[in-house]
Amino acid sequence: MNRVVIRTRALAKRYGDQLAVDGLDLEVREAEVFGLLGPNGSGKTTTILMLLGLTEPSAGEIAVLGLDPRRQPITVKRQVGYLPDAVGFYDDYTARENLRYTARLNGRKRAGLEAEIERALARMGLADVIDRRVATYSRGMRQRLGLAEIVLRAPRIAILDEPTVGLDPAGAGEFLDMVLALKHEGMSVLLSSHHLHQVQAICDRVGLFSRGKMVLQGTVDELASQVLGASWRVHLEAQGERLAAALQAIPGVGRVAEERKSHWLVEADNDVRPALVRAALDAGAEIRSVQMERPGLDEIYANYFRSPAAGAYA
Amino acid sequence: MNREGSPWTGLGPVFGKELSDQLGSVRMRILELLVLIAAIGAVYVASQTMRATLAQSPIAFLQLFTTAERPLPSFVTFLGFFVPLMAVSLGFDAVNGELNRGTLSRVLAQPIYRDALLMGKFLAALATLALVLVGLWLVTTGFGIVVLGVPPGGEEVGRGLLFLLLTLFYAGVWLSLALLFSLLFRQPSTSAMVSLGVWIFFAVLWPIFAQYLAQAITGPAFFESSQIRQAELATMIARVSPSTLYAEAVQVILHPSVRSLGPVFYSQIERALIGAPLPLVESLSLVWPQVVALLSASCLLFALAYVVFQRREIRA
Numbered sequence: 045m046n047r048v049v050i051r052t053r054a055l056a057k058r059y060g061d062q063l064a065v066d067g068l069d070l071e072v073r074e075a076e077v078f079g080l081l082g083p084n085g086s087g088k089t090t091t092i093l094m095l096l097g098l099t100e101p102s103a104g105e106i107a108v109l110g111l112d113p114r115r116q117p118i119t120v121k122r123q124v125g126y127l128p129d130a131v132g133f134y135d136d137y138t139a140r141e142n143l144r145y146t147a148r149l150n151g152r153k154r155a156g157l158e159a160e161i162e163r164a165l166a167r168m169g170l171a172d173v174i175d176r177r178v179a180t181y182s183r184g185m186r187q188r189l190g191l192a193e194i195v196l197r198a199p200r201i202a203i204l205d206e207p208t209v210g211l212d213p214a215g216a217g218e219f220l221d222m223v224l225a226l227k228h229e230g231m232s233v234l235l236s237s238h239h240l241h242q243v244q245a246i247c248d249r250v251g252l253f254s255r256g257k258m259v260l261q262g263t264v265d266e267l268a269s270q271v272l273g274a275s276w277r278v279h280l281e282a283q284g285e286r287l288a289a290a291l292q293a294i295p296g297v298g299r300v301a302e303e304r305k306s307h308w309l310v311e312a313d314n315d316v317r318p319a320l321v322r323a324a325l326d327a328g329a330e331i332r333s334v335q336m337e338r339p340g341l342d343e344i345y346a347n348y349f350r351s352p353a354a355g356a357y358a
Numbered sequence: 359m360n361r362e363g364s365p366w367t368g369l370g371p372v373f374g375k376e377l378s379d380q381l382g383s384v385r386m387r388i389l390e391l392l393v394l395i396a397a398i399g400a401v402y403v404a405s406q407t408m409r410a411t412l413a414q415s416p417i418a419f420l421q422l423f424t425t426a427e428r429p430l431p432s433f434v435t436f437l438g439f440f441v442p443l444m445a446v447s448l449g450f451d452a453v454n455g456e457l458n459r460g461t462l463s464r465v466l467a468q469p470i471y472r473d474a475l476l477m478g479k480f481l482a483a484l485a486t487l488a489l490v491l492v493g494l495w496l497v498t499t500g501f502g503i504v505v506l507g508v509p510p511g512g513e514e515v516g517r518g519l520l521f522l523l524l525t526l527f528y529a530g531v532w533l534s535l536a537l538l539f540s541l542l543f544r545q546p547s548t549s550a551m552v553s554l555g556v557w558i559f560f561a562v563l564w565p566i567f568a569q570y571l572a573q574a575i576t577g578p579a580f581f582e583s584s585q586i587r588q589a590e591l592a593t594m595i596a597r598v599s600p601s602t603l604y605a606e607a608v609q610v611i612l613h614p615s616v617r618s619l620g621p622v623f624y625s626q627i628e629r630a631l632i633g634a635p636l637p638l639v640e641s642l643s644l645v646w647p648q649v650v651a652l653l654s655a656s657c658l659l660f661a662l663a664y665v666v667f668q669r670r671e672i673r674a
Contacts, residue, residue, distance in 0.1 A: 089673060096467055098672055118363040118469045126467035129673075132460025136379075148371035149468040190464075 046074040049201055049232045050095060055104035057090050057256075064090045066256035068104070072201075072234050077227050079243050080236040081341065082253025088236040089129055090256075092203055095234075096126055109200065122150070125194035129205040129236075131186060135179035139165055139189055142178060146193050164196040165189075168222065184215040191222055201232045208242050220246045240341035252345055260348060268339045269313065271348045276315055277337040280308040284329025294319045306332075361471070368470030372478025373485075380486040385447055390490055393440045394497070400426075400433040401498045405505040417635065419510040420517060420612045422502045433498065434521075434608055437491075438601070441525055442532040442561070444490070446553040448483040449536030451546035453667065458546070463672050476667050480537060480660060487529045491522050513614075516638050521611050527652040528604040532557060534659035541666045560599035568596035593620050597648075600655055607648040610641050619644070 050072035057065040065087040072078040080088050093099035095106060097113030097120055106113055113120040133142045143161045165174050168188040173181070181189065187207055194202050204223065208216040216239075224246050227233055237243045244250065244264050252260040252267070260267050280291075283306045291300045291310055296319075298311040310320060317334055324331055380386055404425035408418065426432035453476075456462040466472060495518060503509055510518070535556060539549035572592035579585040596602045610616045614635030618626075636644070 093463075093673065098463065098466055116362050118367070118471070121467060122469040124467075126464070128460065128463040128467070130460045131464055132456075132462075133464075134461060135459070145371060145375055146465075146468060148374075149368045149465065149470055151367065151469075193464075 046076065048072070049074050049109055050234065051107045052091075052095075053105040055091070055094065055106060056102050057087075057094060057099065058102040063256050065094070065101075068256075068258050070251060070258060070261075072232055073249075074232050075227060075230050076248040077223065077233040077235060077246050079247035079250035080234060080253060081238070081240050081243065081250050081345075083238050086253040087256040088253055089205055092126075092205055092234070092236060095203065096121060096124060123200045125197050125199040125202045127187070127190040127194060127202070127204045127207055129209070131190045133178040133181075133186060133189060136177060138175045138177055139170055139181075139192075140174050142189065143193055143196055147196060150197060160196060164192040167195060168192040169218075183210045184212070184219070187211065187215075187219055188222070191219070191226075195226070199231070201234065202226060203234045205236050206238070207235065208237060208239055216242055240345060244341045250341065252341075252348070254349070260344075264341060264344075267341070267344050271344045276312045277339065278310045278312065278317060278320060279333075279335040279337060280310060280320060280324065281306060281332040281334075282308065282324050282329045283332075284324065284327050286327050287324060287329050290323045290327035290329075291320065294323050363471075365471045365473035366477070368468065368474040369478050369481075372470075372475055373482050376479050376482030377485055380448060380482060381489070386444075386486065389440070389444050389447060393436070393444070393490070393494060396436045396440065397433055397494055397498055398501065400430055400436050401501055402505075403427045403430045404432065405502065408506070417514060417614060418506055418508065419499065419502055419514040420614070422498065422506070423518075423521070424612050434612065437494075437525060438528075438604060438608070441487070441491075441529045442557045442601075443554075444487060445483070445529040445532035446536045446550065446557065448486060449479075449533045450540055450550040450553050452479045452483070452537050453540045453670075454544055454549060455540070455546050457544070457672065466672055472667055473664070476537070476664060480533065483533050483537075484526065484530060487533070488522075488526055491525055491529075495522055513638055517611055517614070517641075520638075520642065521608060524604065524607050524611060524649065524652070527649065527656065528600060530656035531600045531652060531659065534656045534663060538659055538663040538666065541663055541670060557601075561601040564599040565596050565602060568592045568598075571595050590620060597651070600652060603648045603651050607645040607652070610645045614638075614641060616641075617644070 048071050050070065052068050052070045055065060055068040055070070056063065068087075068091060070080075070091070080091065082088055090099060094101045095108055095113060097117035100114065108120050109123055111120050133139075134145070137145070140158075140161055143164065144157065147157055147161070162171070162174060165171060168191055170185060170188055170192060173185065178186070178189065190207075202223075207223070208219060211219060220243065223233055223235065227246075235243060235247065247264070249261070249263050250267065251258045260270065262270070284290075287308065288300055288302065291297060291308065294312075294316055296312045296314050296316055298313065299309075300311075301309045303309050310316065315336070317336060321331060321334060401422055404422050404427060407425055407427045408421055423433045426435065453462070456465070465475065499510060499518065532553070536549065536553045539552050540546070543549040543552065569592050572588050572595055573579075576584060576588045576591060579588045597606075606619050610619065614637075615633045617630075617636055642649075
């Protein structure tokens, strides 16, 4: 297992009498994409600002690369790139000038800087608009400019707050591919989003947020089996007399239901499709189709809040 | 809790960026043009008057700045009006502007402290003002040489420079105030209006209030001694306003013959050479309290802004 790069223990942030973040235990490992997921106002941005030392926690501990951002904010910020929610650039400046300013703030010397800026922008597909004022940029281009800034700074961790908001599906997919490329270069990525289905494809692990608490943490598959019980759902279209009993008898199968005539839903804790087909044939049934459904994060999230375990929050 | 690293890391780039932004901004260009026209107009009218009346005075260049000919006010009066306006226009959107554009959180996520950002913005605005003032002074002095036909003397240059420095301190007060309001209010328009409101209050209303306030405190003054006490109290109350402090200091620095601020007894000026100029050092020591008060007011306001900024939530 990879090294842990971000760790929080019982992290809390209180605004007045409202708990924005409540007893958060978070672990992000090296070279993984961790998704901080949850609805708006569930404490994601507050958590991120505390990780960067930009907001003071009310209680708890934080270690980013083994450092406390409260005591060593400069060292932490030097190794962490941040793309804020609704990122802004200086509109009267070109992309090149914006990045040059950030680089200068990072103490970069002028030698070789221009070439690096061009390379970073070209990689994000902004080579043609490098000397255009950012005021003319679309939302998607601004997001990519933000990512170019991170590429230029080459930090060990990148924190992206709601990076796909306001992007069209194609643009969002393109953006997430770029994030994935950074991960493959060894960068650890912490990504927050309320578009669960959009980011689940690139997240190695996710944490589901609700009202300042991390209610679930793990890989999507882990969460599915945790919340939905049996995480493998197979739709079987078949006709037969003794089908229900035969399906139920397969090891690993949980619930069997006939959703409508000759359409069966089978829930199992592993991939039971071969056994399912065999059992159905043995039972003398006619099989029309077998389809497996992988539960998405949306479903996991929705189900979690319907289950009694979540009664305390829901 | 000790902080690592220097709070000044990043000050250079912030200063450079802000300075070039301010000098190139449309709002600054317009104000510069306005001030230049007003200054040249005032100085020209003053020079015409002076040519007609006192041909050669040892302080001709200072009179160039202070002579007013109806309907135009003097150069100094113009500056006293435009400098706060310029200072406010340089500072009112310093922080909330960045917050609203979403650049603040991105910039503060760079490895710099907030100190560098605030200090860089303050110093860049002050440098912009200094550049404008020095330019203005050079233009008017050059204009004066052409019109009056004599170069300024050493003491006149000294008093002129002191006047510039004083004006810069005065600008610093309004700049710090605008900076503070840019932190306290979310909307740049709000902070601009509040800054201008405070300025108008202190420049126009406060001197009037000071009179009535003094009367209210001391009660009706029938005797000479109580009238003097009342006048002194009114002066002290008026000095709460930076505009009053600035006006007093400028009056002494640019008029070498002024030897006292406030009421003077006949017994005090007995055997004095009325109208004889004071040396520069004496003038300076006369207004030293005003100078220190202006400087400390701007320091105090900046410190307040600094404290507010350190605790400010930066999410948009």
